[in-house]
Amino acid sequence: MNDVLDVALRLLVVFAVFLVLPLVVGQTEHKVMAHMQGRLGPMYAGGFHGWAQLVADGVKFAQKEDVVPKDADRRVFQLAPAVALLPYLLVLVAIPIGPSEGAVGQVVDAGIFFVLAVMGVGVLGSLMAGWASANKFSLLGGLRTAAQLLAYELPMLLAAASVAMAAGTVSLPGILNAFEWWWLPWQIVGALVFFVAGLAELQRPPFDMPVADSEIIFGAYTEYTGLRFALFLLAEYAGIVVLCGLTTVLFLGGWHGPFGADGLGWVWTLLKTALLAFVVIWLRVSYPRLREDQLQKLAWTTLVPLALAQIALTGIVKVAIQ
Amino acid sequence: MIPAAQAAAEAHGFLSPTGVEIAFLLVGLVTLGAALVTVTTRQLVHAALWLVVALGGLAVEYLLLTAEFIAWVQVLIYVGSVVVLLLFGLMLTKAPIGRSPDADSGNRPAAVAVAVAAAAALVWVVVDAFRTTWIDLDGAVQGSTKVSGEILFRHWVLPFEALSVLLLAALVGAIVLSRKKKEGER
Numbered sequence: 286m287n288d289v290l291d292v293a294l295r296l297l298v299v300f301a302v303f304l305v306l307p308l309v310v311g312q313t314e315h316k317v318m319a320h321m322q323g324r325l326g327p328m329y330a331g332g333f334h335g336w337a338q339l340v341a342d343g344v345k346f347a348q349k350e351d352v353v354p355k356d357a358d359r360r361v362f363q364l365a366p367a368v369a370l371l372p373y374l375l376v377l378v379a380i381p382i383g384p385s386e387g388a389v390g391q392v393v394d395a396g397i398f399f400v401l402a403v404m405g406v407g408v409l410g411s412l413m414a415g416w417a418s419a420n421k422f423s424l425l426g427g428l429r430t431a432a433q434l435l436a437y438e439l440p441m442l443l444a445a446a447s448v449a450m451a452a453g454t455v456s457l458p459g460i461l462n463a464f465e466w467w468w469l470p471w472q473i474v475g476a477l478v479f480f481v482a483g484l485a486e487l488q489r490p491p492f493d494m495p496v497a498d499s500e501i502i503f504g505a506y507t508e509y510t511g512l513r514f515a516l517f518l519l520a521e522y523a524g525i526v527v528l529c530g531l532t533t534v535l536f537l538g539g540w541h542g543p544f545g546a547d548g549l550g551w552v553w554t555l556l557k558t559a560l561l562a563f564v565v566i567w568l569r570v571s572y573p574r575l576r577e578d579q580l581q582k583l584a585w586t587t588l589v590p591l592a593l594a595q596i597a598l599t600g601i602v603k604v605a606i607q
Numbered sequence: 608m609i610p611a612a613q614a615a616a617e618a619h620g621f622l623s624p625t626g627v628e629i630a631f632l633l634v635g636l637v638t639l640g641a642a643l644v645t646v647t648t649r650q651l652v653h654a655a656l657w658l659v660v661a662l663g664g665l666a667v668e669y670l671l672l673t674a675e676f677i678a679w680v681q682v683l684i685y686v687g688s689v690v691v692l693l694l695f696g697l698m699l700t701k702a703p704i705g706r707s708p709d710a711d712s713g714n715r716p717a718a719v720a721v722a723v724a725a726a727a728a729l730v731w732v733v734v735d736a737f738r739t740t741w742i743d744l745d746g747a748v749q750g751s752t753k754v755s756g757e758i759l760f761r762h763w764v765l766p767f768e769a770l771s772v773l774l775l776a777a778l779v780g781a782i783v784l785s786r787k788k789k790e791g792e793r
Contacts (some may be wrong), residue, residue: 357704402682416698455752
């Protein structure tokens with residue numbers, strides 16, 4: 286009975302994190318963008334810095350009418366937001382935030398594979414939305430999403446494989462246990478490839494061609510309103526949390542820090558994740574959107590060779606130090 | 608057969624199933640149902656989406672057989688890449704919403720015959736190979752990443768290398784074919 290309670294408690298905590306952290310990232314994005322671009326936006330709701338604007342937005346989304354276009358494929362259209370959002374919840378279960386055994390939702394033996402496999406499923410939601418909306422802009426957005434995913438899945442996998450080679454295990458807590466500080470310079474190329482490919486998979490700027498508002502309105506999500514649209518937005522922010530958490534765990538040493546790794550390991554994990562999330566927001570504000578051909582070129586001619594070179598380097602160093 | 612597995616088989620009967628066995632059977636039924644819908648539905652994109660259900664069900668079956676690594680690779684390759692490629696193709700050719708009246712060709716009887724023959728051969732091979740082998744769920748994990756890797760690279764290296772050469776040949780072939788077309792256009 287105690288085991289059941291333990292599992293239930295862990296899942297509850299993961300669910301709470303899943304509900305809170307994406308919203309925190311969303312709110313941070315509003316404020317960071319506002320200050321970086323000198324357009325302050327809503328500053329009145331709730332008093333201090335307009336902190337309650339997020340709540341107001343939530344209420345607005347909940348009140349809007351849920352419209353399904355007449356020619357759309359009803360069931361697929363309505364199912365798509367759930368397919369886009371749920372995989373990120375599943376991924377969060379496997380990410381360890383601290384050194385102790387209790388600091389991970391569920392230890393998964395083939396952790397890296399689990400995480401990357403389930404993250405890939407989330408894109409099906411965008412594809413379903415793009416096709417089922419019966420809208421040419423949505424269809425174009427869906428096509429671009431698929432092309433982007435196919436191009437960036439490979440470098441992401443290769444970069445993750447490099448870390449797995451270095452650690453000699455594919456379990457996420459196992460990788461963290463094997464981590465040493467000099468992995469940081471050793472795996473830095475892989476880290477960059479992983480992070481950039483992850484950004485592209487989330488369709489975040491500068492890789493937001495699939496939702497380019499000046500060309501195809503909002504891509505696959507054009508026809509969505511109200512709560513279903515909010516779910517897609519939430520999926521994007523949950524994706525940021527997952528990507529930053531994963532990069533932290535795989536490349537930045539997770540709960541390792543200059544001091545206090547035993548008691549305060551989870552603080553290090555959260556700090557590094559938050560820092561990466563800030564970089565994600567920063568990139569959105571400061572980089573122009575890449576064109577479709579530039580996107581494909583970056584993936585196939587830059588990221589894939591870089592990832593392969595990283596794997597070769599990892600192999601050489603691994604053999605040399607043994 | 609390993610003695611431990613033999614002992615496990617003797618201790619098991621078909622009339623007192625455990626929870627895992629019931630789950631295995633139920634997921635198997637769902638997978639079979641999804642696969643049947645995949646090949647019978649007249650809506651092309653729905654067929655691709657039902658294929659996701661069937662492939663996902665198969666991954667769950669691998670999980671229940673303790674082959675965790677195989678299960679996640681199944682999701683990664685088939686659901687994450689093959690189905691996305693399939694959907695990409697369908698969207699590129701503007702698969703209509705609703706039924707496609709021309710989705711059936713006249714080859715239905717031949718296709719059914721081939722499918723039934725292939726299914727019969729596979730079921731026969733699997734049943735013949737594993738007959739009464741039971742997985743000991745309480746003992747050491749038999750399908751973990753480590754075990755799979757060791758077996759693959761110690762006992763099955765040659766087939767593994769042969770497969771990779773085959774894939775390389777396919778890759779080179781695809782490049783050659785796509786180049787030839789361009790020259791013809793000129």
